[in-house]
Structures are given as structure tokens and as C-alpha cells.
Amino acid sequence: MKYLPIPNTLFRKNRQKFMAQMMPKSIAVFNSNDTYPTSADGTMPFEQHSDIFYLCGADQEETILVLFPDAMDSKHREVLFVRETNEHISVWEGAKLTKEQAKAVSGIETIHWLSEFNKVFFDLMTEAHTIYFNTNEHYRQAVETQTREDRFIEKCKSEFKAHSVAKSNPILQQIRGVKEAEELELMQKACDITEKGFRRILAFTKPGVWEYELEAEYLHEFIRNRSKGFAYTPIIASGNNANVLHYIENNQQCKAGDLILMDVGAEYANYSSDMTRTIPVSGKFTARQKEVYNAVLHVKNEATKMLVPGTIWADYHKEVGKIMTSELLGLGLLDKADVQNENPEKPAYKKYFMHGTSHHIGLDTHDYGELKTPMKANMVFTVEPGIYIPEEGFGIRLEDDVVIQESGEPFNLMKNIPLEAEEIEELMNK
Template sequence: MRYSPIDKSLFIENRRRLAEILKPKSLVILNANDIMPTSADGSMGFKQNPDLFYLTGVDQEETVLLISPNHPDPKFREVLFVRETNELIAVWEGEKLTKEQARQVSGIQTIFWTHQFETVFKGIVFEAENVYLNTNEHTRNDSAVQTREARYIVDFKEKYPIHNLVRLAPLMHQLRAIKQSVEVELLQKACDITKLGFERLLKFVKPGVQEFEVEAELLHEFVRNRSRGFSYQPIIASGANACVLHYIQNDQPCKDGDILLLDVAAEYANYGADLTRSIPVNGRFTKRQREVYDAVLRVFKASRSMLVTGNIWDEYHVEVGKVMESELIRLGLLTKEMIEKQDPEWPAYKKYFPHGTSHFLGLDIHDVGNKYRRFEPGMVFTCEPGIYIREEGLGIRLENDILITENGNTDLMAHIPIEAEEIEDLMNS
């Protein structure tokens, strides 16, 4: 792996926390993600199942984890299966984890090869009454592709039809929402790498530069600092493109007088940062651009101050909406009359700010968590208000990553320039 070794105590603690909240006589089964094909003999890059990584630290395909805290034989209470290497695999793909390396990474002592799974499994599954299987229960999941986990559920039901099946996802959402100190360090590293990329592009962007050239500058800086690259598909949107929320073509020139919206960040050790900045292509904001920029920055600062212990998702977004309303009135985009006549289900401000202000952040960019759970220390959220004025071809969004603490919050991106004057000074230095 490109990233430095992670202390296995993180994964040992994560498994302990999960075991504490399982039903008696339970068995947890987790599978690695598939390597997805492209065409012919091609394949996409491998991305580990985040739940499996969270519990083992293993970043390798064809891995299976079993957790059975009440098994009569202690050696079968945590079992890890990893792909056995051979000379052919070593030549074509490189070495895979040895059993000892798997122990060092995960802290799990009982290691088998994946091809031994069925034989070993029969000595474990019949000691369990409740079997926890995993599904993608993210509220925004809309994938038509059947995962390895989904296929395994079908296979398990056929082979063991009278076991009691239990959903693992709610427990993983509960645990992963609270970041351990090592996880915060990994997220901070991703933010630090992102800072290096952003500072690099501030000296690179000028009229005539192509959006994809900016993407290349960022990728170079990220990879040279031990990141695999972008933590999500980068949005590098100049001019009117900034009003397209998920613009990813990145194929247009950056023109003099335009704003360049950059929703780009690095991953590190599977943890992803999430940054948005909006900068003037020529290094200077126009009067109107600065008015809108400052309005978004005020909403950002007000929103950030609300990301505190005890607050809750829906109430937080209602309060952010009120702040945004006042800024849009100040900009001449809304009137008090328009707000009085608005549809409560789609407030007037949504015309210019149609997305949410925050989402959970961690091993997934839109990380797992429950919106009905009050904010707690250890949760990490994005804070990303924006104003998009399509009739003016102007879109501005600002985003940082915020760790909730016992006494407020910590901005993990506080060291990344966000004030308009600072951005102009750096672009013109």
C-alpha cells in the first residue's frame, strides 16, 4: 500500500466494539468487494469494502471475515480468510498477504486461505443462531450492480435456510459514525494532502488553462504524497459549469473573468477528504463575484458553528436555510414576499441553494450514519453551502470537513485558504 502502516489496535478495537452490540450466539460474515470488469480482460482498480476494511485493515480482494464472539473454541471467534498467492499470481499481480502479514495488519490470529472457507465455515456456522449479513443501506444508494455481498446472501439462504438472518448495516452505521482517534489522524492526512494540491493549483490557474489541466496538477500532487488520487470524481467547473452540481466533464477552458469552482480532494488509506473552493480564474474577484462569495462564506461560518454536540440533522438544515434566506435577500435574489409565499416543502432559497449543507464523512465520501441521531463527539461532517445563479452563469460553493468535539468542533481544513483576500494574494504572489 502507498500509505504508511496503520496501527492494528484500531481494527482490534473496532471489532471489540462490534462484538459488544451483537445478539448472543451471533456470527458476522463480511466479504471483500469484487474487482469490477471493464471489457475483454480489463478491470477497474480495486476499492475495498469499507466495512471489511474498518474491521480488519486488509486492502486485498477475495478476503472474508468471520466474527463469532460466543464460539466455544476461542480460535474461531475471529477468523480471516485471505487469497493464497502462488508463483503465477506473484509474476502477474505481485505478492499477496502472507498469513503472518495478515495477522500483523489485522490483529486477527486465526488466518486461513480463502479456498479453505467452506470447510472451516461449517465448523463455525452451526454454533451460531443469529447470522449478520451486510447490505448497502445508504439512503442514497441507487446501484443496479449486484455486489459480492448481495450474491453471498442468496448463496447463504440456499445452504443454511433456517438460520436467523440479521442486518449488519445498522450496527456498522452506528459504529462508523464515531471516528476513533486514529481515523481522525487519517482524515487529517487526507486533508493535508488536499491542501498541498489546492495551494499548487492557485499558482497554476490563469485564463486559457483547461479544466483537465487543473485536474492533472491536483492528481500529480496527491499521488506524490502517498494518495491513490481523488477521493471522488473531481468537479472542476469554470464559469456557468459551476451551476451544474455534479459537473465532471472537466473539458472546458477557464476564461478570463470567470469563477472556477473546485470540488476536489485526496484520499489517504481509504479515508477521503472533501473540499470545495471557488477561485477567480484571473486572480481577482469582480464586485459581484465578491458579493456572492462573501455571502456564501458567511453562511459557511454560521453553518460550521452549528455543527456541535446535541444538534440534529433536520433542525440544523432548517437553521442554515434561514441564514441563506437572509443572504439571498441581501443579494437581491429573493424578497421577503417571495419567502412568505413559498412552498414549505421546497423553500424559496432552494432555487439558488438546492442541495444539503452537510453529510457524514469517513471511509465513504457520503459516509454511513443516521440523520435521526443527535450529533456526538467524534462525528465528522462536511460543511458546504453554495449559491448558484444560473442566469448570471455564476456558482460559488465553499466546503470544509468538520470534526465534532465535546466542546464545539474542529475544522480539519482550517489551514486551507478560504478568505477571498488570501486566495487573491496567493494567486498573485
């Protein structure tokens, strides 16, 4: 891994939070992700499952975590199974975690090789009444591929028919949404790396540059700062490309007078950052571009102030919609009749601002976290309003990642990343 070691105290705390909510005589199992094939003998780069990483820090394939707080033998209350290495694997793939390393990374005392899992797990299941399965219940999930977790659940249901079943996800939604101090430090590091990439871009951008060249500049800066790369597929959208919300081709030339919307973020230690900035190719906004830019910035600033403990996510989005409506009226994009005659299910502002304003962020870019209960301190949300005007050939979105505080406005993890239009112009024209 490129990132520096993470204190295992973080993973100890995370496990304790999870186990505190488990039912008596219950056991929970968490599987690593598969290494997914492409074609021939190719595979995609391995990405650890966020839940098992959150609970033990083991960033390696073929790993299983078992939590059993009521196990009769105390050594079985936390058990980690890792892939046994050998000389062949060491030569061809590199070293895997030894038992001692797995213990140091996770803070778990009982480490077994994966080959021992079936025997140990059967023994533990004779003591357990309920098993927690870790299904993906994220509100945006649309997974069609069978996962390692899915196969494990099928096998368990076949072999242990008398056991009750419970869901890990509600517990994870609750505890993963509220970040520990160590997590906030890792997210700050990801945001700081993103800042380095953005400042590099401001010096590099000029008419004639290609979107993919900007993508490459970001990647260069991210990797040289211990990131493995982008936290998600980057959007480098010049001109009218910015009006395609998930434009990822990044293959067009940037023309003088156009704007470039860049939705990018570095990962660090599997934690995500998520930034959007919109800059002028020529280093200076036109009067109209700046007018729209400042409208988006105003909505962003006002929305940020609402992210405080007690706020309800759905109500927050309605309030942001009212602010955006006012700005669109001021820009002449809507008139009063549009607002008076709007369909409450699809407000008039949605013509120019069609996506949500905020989502949880953490180990996943669209992270786990409760959305139907009041917001809590140390939740981390993006704030990302935008105005998209195809008829004028540009779209503008601005986005930062902010931490809800016990009192006062959120703390902006991206406060050092240039945002004001005048500062961006000044840096681009140095």
C-alpha cells in the same frame, strides 16, 4: 498500497465495538468487493469494501472476515480468510498477503486461506443461531450490480435455512459515524494532501488554462504524497459549468473574469477528504463575485457553529436555510414576497441553494453514520453551502470537513486551506 502502515489497534477496537452489539450465539460475515470488469480482459482498479477494511484493515480482493464472539473455540471468535498466493500470481500481479502479514495488518490471530472457507464456515454455523448479513442500506445507495456480498447472502439463505438473520448495517451506521483518534489522523492526512493540491492550483491558474489541466495538477500532487488519487470524481467547473452540481466533464477552457468551482479531495489510506473552493481565473474577484462569495462564507461559518453534540441533522438544515434566505435577500436574489409566498416543502432559497449543507465523511465520501439521532462528538461532517446564479454566469460553493467536539465549535480539518477571498487573491497574485 501507497499509504504507510496503520496500527492494527484501530481495527481491534472497531471489531470489539461491533461484536459488543451482536446477539448471543450470532456470527457476522463481511466480504471484500469484487474486482469489476470493463471489457475484453480489462478491469477497474480494485477498491476495498469500506466495512471489511474498517474491521480488519485487509486491503485486498477475495477476503472474508468472520466474527463469532460466542464460538466454543476462542480461536474462532475472529477469523480472516485471504487469497492464497503462488509463484504465478506473484509474478503477474505481485505479492499478496501472507498469513503472517494478514495477522500483522488486522491483529487477528486465526488466518486461513480462502480455499478453506466453506469447511470452516460450515463448522461454525453448526454452533451459531443467527447470522448477520452486511447489506448496503446507505440513504443514497442506488446499486444495480450484484455484489460479492449479495451472492454470499443468497448462498447462505439456501444452505442454512434454519438460521435466523440479522442486519450488520444498523451497528455499522452507529459505530462508523463516530471516529477513533487514529481515523481522525488519517483524515487529517487526506486533508493535508488536499491542501497541497489546492496551493499548487493557486499558483498554476491563469486565463486560458483548461479544466482538465487543473485536474491533472491536483492528481500529480495527490499521488506524489502517497494518495492513490481523488476520493471521488473531481468537479472542475469554470463559468456557468459551476451551476451543474455534478459537472465532471472538466473539458472547458477557463476564461478571464470567470470563476472556477473546484470540488475535489484526496484520499489517504482509503479515508476521504472533501473540499470545495471557488477561485477567480484572473486572480481577482469582481465586486459582485466577492459579494456573493462572502455571503456563502458567512452561511458556512454560521452553519459550522451549529455542529455540536445534540444537534439533529434535519433541524440543522432548516436553520441553515433561514440563514441562507437572509443572505439571498441581501444579495437581491430574493425579495420578501418570495419568502412570504414560499411553499414550505420547497422554500424560496432552494432556487439558488438546492442541495444539503452537510453529510458524514470518513472511509466513504458520503460516509455511514446516524442521521436521525442527535449528533455526537467525533462525528465528522462536511459543511458546504453554495449559491448558484446561472443568469450571472457563476456559482460559488465553499466546503470544509469538521470534527464535532465534546464542547465548543467543531475542529476544522481544513483550517490551513486558504478560504478568505483576500487570501486567495493574494496567493494567486504572488
